[in-house]
Amino acid sequence: MAKARTRARCTSCDHVEPRWVGRCPACGEWGTVEEEAVTPAAAGSTPTARPAARATPLHEVAAHADRRVASGLDELDRVLGGGLVPGSVVLLGGEPGAGKSTLLLQAADAIARSGSTVLYVSAEESAGQVRLRAERLGVLDGGVLLATHADLSAVTHVVEQHDPGVLIVDSIQTVRDPETTGVPGGVGQVRDCATALTRLAKERAMATVLVGHVTKEGALAGPRVLEHLVDAVCELEGDRHHALRLLRATKNRFGAVGEVGCFEMTGSGLTGVVDAGRLFVGDTHDDTAGVAVTLALEGHRPLASEVQALVTHTGAPNPRRAASGLDGQRVQLLAAVCQERAQVNLREHDLYASTVGGLRLAEPAVDLALCLAIASARHGGTVPRDLVALAEVGLAGELRLVTQTERRLAEAARLGFRRALVPSAYDGGAHGLTLVQEPDLGRAIAAVTTPRRSD
Ligand code: TYD
Numbered sequence: 001m002a003k004a005r006t007r008a009r010c011t012s013c014d015h016v017e018p019r020w021v022g023r024c025p026a027c028g029e030w031g032t033v034e035e036e037a038v039t040p041a042a043a044g045s046t047p048t049a050r051p052a053a054r055a056t057p058l059h060e061v062a063a064h065a066d067r068r069v070a071s072g073l074d075e076l077d078r079v080l081g082g083g084l085v086p087g088s089v090v091l092l093g094g095e096p097g098a099g100k101s102t103l104l105l106q107a108a109d110a111i112a113r114s115g116s117t118v119l120y121v122s123a124e125e126s127a128g129q130v131r132l133r134a135e136r137l138g139v140l141d142g143g144v145l146l147a148t149h150a151d152l153s154a155v156t157h158v159v160e161q162h163d164p165g166v167l168i169v170d171s172i173q174t175v176r177d178p179e180t181t182g183v184p185g186g187v188g189q190v191r192d193c194a195t196a197l198t199r200l201a202k203e204r205a206m207a208t209v210l211v212g213h214v215t216k217e218g219a220l221a222g223p224r225v226l227e228h229l230v231d232a233v234c235e236l237e238g239d240r241h242h243a244l245r246l247l248r249a250t251k252n253r254f255g256a257v258g259e260v261g262c263f264e265m266t267g268s269g270l271t272g273v274v275d276a277g278r279l280f281v282g283d284t285h286d287d288t289a290g291v292a293v294t295l296a297l298e299g300h301r302p303l304a305s306e307v308q309a310l311v312t313h314t315g316a317p318n319p320r321r322a323a324s325g326l327d328g329q330r331v332q333l334l335a336a337v338c339q340e341r342a343q344v345n346l347r348e349h350d351l352y353a354s355t356v357g358g359l360r361l362a363e364p365a366v367d368l369a370l371c372l373a374i375a376s377a378r379h380g381g382t383v384p385r386d387l388v389a390l391a392e393v394g395l396a397g398e399l400r401l402v403t404q405t406e407r408r409l410a411e412a413a414r415l416g417f418r419r420a421l422v423p424s425a426y427d428g429g430a431h432g433l434t435l436v437q438e439p440d441l442g443r444a445i446a447a448v449t450t451p452r453r454s455d
């Protein structure tokens with residue numbers, strides 16, 4: 001009998017080496033390379049009988065993409081581009097506690113009630129735990145089939161037995177394939193199990209959702225390998241201490257990426273938030289300094305978002321610049337711009353900047369609101385709450401137009417804002433708002449911040 005061959009694979013980047021090494025030559029990580037057995041199929045050493053191969057004219061190919069299975073949750077369907085596509089595989093990522101299991105159990109129930117067979121495989125929790133959650137969500141008797149196997153062949157067997165239209169696997173990191181070497185949850189196991197389930201989904205035209213845990217660094221565990229295998233990747237994000245959750249598609253072969261769904265975690269599960277327009281505006285008093293509002297676009301979704309700043313005196317040689325929900329580097333840069341271009345002296349001051357509601361804002365449109373909040377916090381003047389600020393701020397302190405300014409203004413008017421601060425270069429419609437147009441940060445601060453305290 002031939003001697004069993006082995007090779008080595010990096011658990012971080014999936015690079016394969018013929019033999020074990022201490023440091024992966026591809027990603028440079030130490031101690032991530034593990035030995036694995038080479039199965040004849042994987043090594044390609046024993047070609048078996050050639051499968052019958054043929055090509056089909058395009059128009060004869062069955063179109064699955066049109067028959068989407070609506071998940072019953074509008075916000076989820078919006079992100080998926082209209083529902084689950086038969087035969088497709090969606091990876092749902094998110095940190096533990098984000099609400100992945102909750103969201104999928106609710107969706108499973110709604111799909112089952114609309115007549116499809118839904119199989120929910122919980123490889124992570126016991127049947128009793130899932131039942132308890134279902135009771136709490138009020139989705140106990142919708143007809144969802146539950147299996148609690150972690151073994152890939154058992155999952156396959158249950159799928160063959162019930163022939164579901166929709167399969168949910170919670171989570172892919174806890175499913176294992178005894179035929180494959182490697183630790184459960186390790187990159188080899190995760191990749192092989194996901195590959196097998198993807199094949200099963202395509203063969204049976206079964207829409208499949210795989211839950212994937214996100215590591216602390218924010219990467220989907222099984223480093224990135226899964227993202228290439230699946231058709232769509234959605235991430236459920238949100239601060240565990242806040243009720244709001246955003247669902248974002250970062251890859252979608254059947255729809256647009258960047259689309260965002262908005263949910264609220266309540267005592268009875270996740271509820272879609274249809275008009276999220278003003279959710280991220282806090283309830284500070286009109287005369288509180290250090291607060292300004294912008295209109296962010298998340299996917300196609302406009303969100304009025306408040307930015308807050310706090311400036312405190314310090315004797316430290318290197319004042320602090322801390323950010324929450326905002327890009328830390330951008331906050332540092334804009335603090336410097338405020339100081340050098342708009343006479344907002346922060347040399348002996350710590351600066352804390354934050355969004356509200358746990359929202360993460362990364363687009364340049366937030367720049368001007370952040371600078372207004374900083375200037376207001378430093379000088380004690382307030383920015384009117386019926387004003388939205390929309391501009392990117394350059395290093396020279398100049399205000400630059402951001403994408404879709406007109407659309408943002410229309411949305412701001414709909415949400416009840418009355419004024420907008422935009423760059424001089426804007427030449428679109430006002431949509432009923434009073435426009436304040438300024439060329440640079442210094443003039444913008446002077447135009448809208450009142451009263452100003454001198455020091
Ligand atoms: P869960 O779906 O278990 O998260 P994940 O699968 O992403 O790890 O739910 C996480 C949190 O949601 C948990 O801390 C409890 C809370 N929760 C509610 O607030 N209301 C509910 O109805 C449910 C089911 C959970």
Ligand code: MG
Nearest residue numbers: 100101102170
């Ligand atoms: Mg879970």
